[in-house]
Each structure stands twice: as C-alpha cells, then as structure tokens.
Amino acid sequence: MKLKKYKILLFLLAAVLLLFFSNDFGLIDVEKTAIITAVAVDKDGDRYKVTAQIAVPEATDVNAENQRAQIYGTGGTVGAAIKNIGDTSGWFPQLAFCNLIILGNTLADTDLVKVLDYFSKTLRMQDSALTVMSEGNAADILKLSTPLDHISSFALQKILLKNAGLNRDIAHCDVKTFCLNYYSVSESSYMPYIKVVSQKRENSENENGGGGGDSQAQGGVKGTDIFNADTTAIFLKGRKVGLLSDKQTLAFNAISGNFSSTTVEVDDITPLTEENDNCLLTVLKSRSKTYLTFVGGDPVYNVELDLFVKVSDRNSAGADSEYLKNLPLPVNVKEKAESDIYGYIESLIEVSKSLGCDFLGVKKELYRRHYGKYSVYKDDILNSMRYSIKVNVHGEK
Numbered sequence: 466m467k468l469k470k471y472k473i474l475l476f477l478l479a480a481v482l483l484l485f486f487s488n489d490f491g492l493i494d495v496e497k498t499a500i501i502t503a504v505a506v507d508k509d510g511d512r513y514k515v516t517a518q519i520a521v522p523e524a525t526d527v528n529a530e531n532q533r534a535q536i537y538g539t540g541g542t543v544g545a546a547i548k549n550i551g552d553t554s555g556w557f558p559q560l561a562f563c564n565l566i567i568l569g570n571t572l573a574d575t576d577l578v579k580v581l582d583y584f585s586k587t588l589r590m591q592d593s594a595l596t597v598m599s600e601g602n603a604a605d606i607l608k609l610s611t612p613l614d615h616i617s618s619f620a621l622q623k624i625l626l627k628n629a630g631l632n633r634d635i636a637h638c639d640v641k642t643f644c645l646n647y648y649s650v651s652e653s654s655y656m657p658y659i660k661v662v663s664q665k666r667e668n669s670e671n672e673n674g675g676g677g678g679d680s681q682a683q684g685g686v687k688g689t690d691i692f693n694a695d696t697t698a699i700f701l702k703g704r705k706v707g708l709l710s711d712k713q714t715l716a717f718n719a720i721s722g723n724f725s726s727t728t729v730e731v732d733d734i735t736p737l738t739e740e741n742d743n744c745l746l747t748v749l750k751s752r753s754k755t756y757l758t759f760v761g762g763d764p765v766y767n768v769e770l771d772l773f774v775k776v777s778d779r780n781s782a783g784a785d786s787e788y789l790k791n792l793p794l795p796v797n798v799k800e801k802a803e804s805d806i807y808g809y810i811e812s813l814i815e816v817s818k819s820l821g822c823d824f825l826g827v828k829k830e831l832y833r834r835h836y837g838k839y840s841v842y843k844d845d846i847l848n849s850m851r852y853s854i855k856v857n858v859h860g861e862k
Contacts, residue, residue, distance in 0.1 A: 503618030505603030570602035576703035716809035794860030
C-alpha cells in the first residue's frame with residue numbers, strides 16, 4: 466500500500482516538472498509584462514479610454530526611485546480598451562497588482578456598473594481594488610507627480626487607506642462594495658471624490674517649477690500637487706447624483722462605525738467665563754447604531770451615536786492640568802459638540818431624502834427587518850420616513 470502511494474507521488478511530481486520545463490503553465494516573460502498599479506477610465510465620445518500606470522523596475526545604485534509610465538488604450542468596452550493597451554504596447558497588461566481604479570468625471574452621467582462590472586467579474590484583478598471619482602479627467606491624476614510619492618497612485622492610496630491613529634474622514638469604497646450596493650434593493654452607492662490641490666513651493670530655487678506634471682517627473686523633481694479626498698460622490702443606479710461635504714462625510718463615517726482616532730473640531734463654543742473658544746476633540750471610542758422602526762404606521766429612521774472623547778487642543782489659555790488623562794469633559798464643550806454632530810447627521814439624512822439616493826441603506830433595512838411592509842414603502846421610503854437622532858458625547862471619565 467505504501468509502495469503504491471510513493472508511485473503516485475512520484476508520478477505527480479514528474480508531471481509537474483514536465484509541465485514546468487515545457488512552459489505549459491503559460492508563463493509570461495517578465496520583460497514583456499506590464500505591472501499595472503492603477504487604471505484611469507475616461508469617456509471619449511462613445512468609447513472608453515483606459516490609462517494604465519505601470520511601475521517600471523529600473524532602480525539602481527545611482528537612481529533609487531522606480532520610474533513610472535502611462536499608456537492608454539481605447540475601445541467600445543473597458544475590456545476592449547485594456548486589450549488595446551497590450552496590442553499597442555507589446556506588453557501584457559497584468560492587473561493582479563492593481564489596487565486603484567480612478568473614474569473620470571466624464572463618466573458621471575454613465576451607469577458605472579458598465580465600467581466596474583468588468584473589474585468585478587474578471588479573475589485577473591482583485592475585487593478589493595479601491596474605486597474613486599476624480600473632479601476632472603482620471604488620466605490627469607496619474608500624470609501628476611506629488612511630494613508624497615513619485616508614483617501618484619501610491620500617494621493617493623496613502624490618503625485613502627490611512628494607518629491607525631489618523632482621521633477616518635474618507636468614505637473609501639472598493640469594487641466589490643460598489644457593485645453589491647448597486648445590485649441591492651437600495652441601488653445606491655458612494656466613493657471618494659478626488660480633488661487636486663496645488664501647493665506653492667517655498668524653496669526659491671523651485672519657485673518657477675509650476676505644477677506637478679510629467680516634465681517634473683522626468684527631471685527628477687517632485688511636484689507640488691496633493692490630493693483631497695474628504696468629499697464623497699453618491700450614486701443612484703450607477704449615476705452620480707450629488708456630493709457629500711467633508712462634514713457630511715465625517716457624519717457618514719461616524720454612523721457607519723469607522724470613527725475611532727478621528728479628531729473633531731468644535732468651534733465657537735459658548736463661553737462660560739471668557740471669549741468664544743475653539744476645541745479639538747479626539748475620539749477614543751465610538752458606538753453607533755442605525756435601525757428602522759414604525760411609529761403610528763409611519764417609518765422612522767433612528768440614529769444613535771455615542772462618542773468617548775478627550776480634549777486634545779484648545780485656543781484659550783488654560784492650566785496644564787486640563788490635558789491630563791481622565792478629566793471630565795467641560796459642559797459647554799460637550800453641548801456644542803453634540804449640537805454640531807447632530808447637525809452633520811441631520812444634513813446627511815436630508816441629502817439622502819432630497820436626492821432620493823439611499824446610500825444609508827434604509828431600503829435594505831426595510832427589506833431585511835420589515836419585509837411585510839416592503840411592498841407598501843419600497844418606492845417612497847425616503848420621502849415618507851421621519852428620523853430620530855441621538856448623539857451623546859462623553860469625556861474619558
């Protein structure tokens with residue numbers, strides 16, 4: 466019996482080696498493979514233009530930075546445009562390492578599932594790739610050279626996926642999440658809206674450097690453009706219908722449960738003794754709950770948010786003891802923080818109601834928890850619902 470097992474193992478090993486050395490695994494020459502780090506999709510008339518950012522491994526002892534290049538292809542579908550990249554460049558487009566998809570604003574009126582379906586269904590790409598929409602053409606984002614990273618897609622990913630301890634002020638979304646929301650009963654989704662912010666150089670030798678385009682990248686000088694992603698684009702049936710402000714995005718993250726370590730500015734606090742005060746609060750821990758109930762036959766969307774915070778900074782003079790641990794939160798700071806956050810959440814819900822965009826998932830809650838009433842309210846749940854918001858801000862003690 467043991468001899469038979471050994472023979473089977475030897476046979477399998479021989480088969481694997483035969484396939485390997487005969488190249489039947491379909492291995493691709495590394496020199497002919499384009500490692501794509503990000504793709505940008507724009508609409509060019511009735512055709513798609515896909516621009517791929519490729520990491521070119523040319524680091525040496527003299528030049529420690531990897532170079533990057535952009536190549537593009539066009540086609541009637543996204544898949545055809547990507548294939549056109551390979552046909553025109555001679556490189557096989559490898560999407561396995563692509564972590565970012567940038568959609569141009571020219572696609573705002575297009576059903577985005579026509580674009581993202583290819584990425585979600587192909588086995589060549591991970592469905593955890595981040596999706597964002599740019600304020601202008603998506604290809605322009607890839608051409609920028611920023612102070613944060615020579616490769617613009619890497620710089621953008623640092624902002625989208627912040628490490629623990631940094632603000633949770635961006636409503637990031639990946640391909641899988643967008644498509645799941647699109648095909649859900651809510652038919653609504655969201656993704657970060659990318660704006661380019663130009664910062665002037667303070668170094669006199671670079672005053673005439675201008676923006677962060679390809680000319681700077683080729684000269685080895687990093688650009689002055691950085692990205693802002695704290696605004697959120699919202700979509701109904703795949704089409705962009707509006708934007709959430711930075712405060713509304715903050716509220717969205719707060720009630721979505723992704724809010725620890727975030728700082729909240731509380732301005733114009735009613736004084737107890739002196740002039741108006743501004744404070745910076747750091748969220749140590751947060752608890753949130755959203756649910757749908759029916760009161761008197763009417764749907765009510767409930768939001769409950771508990772934040773445990775500490776005062777990290779304030780613009781008024783005070784004793785050093787105010788920054789010690791486990792101090793109670795001043796009453797005026799607590800009341801103003803609760804009032805501000807309540808207003809952010811209220812405006813968030815009002816945007817959903819006015820645009821008819823269920824990015825908060827109210828219809829999902831109706832379908833899952835109150836299916837008996839689904840047929841009655843499914844077409845008018847946002848207009849007919851009322852809402853109840855409870856915000857409690859606690860100190861460390």
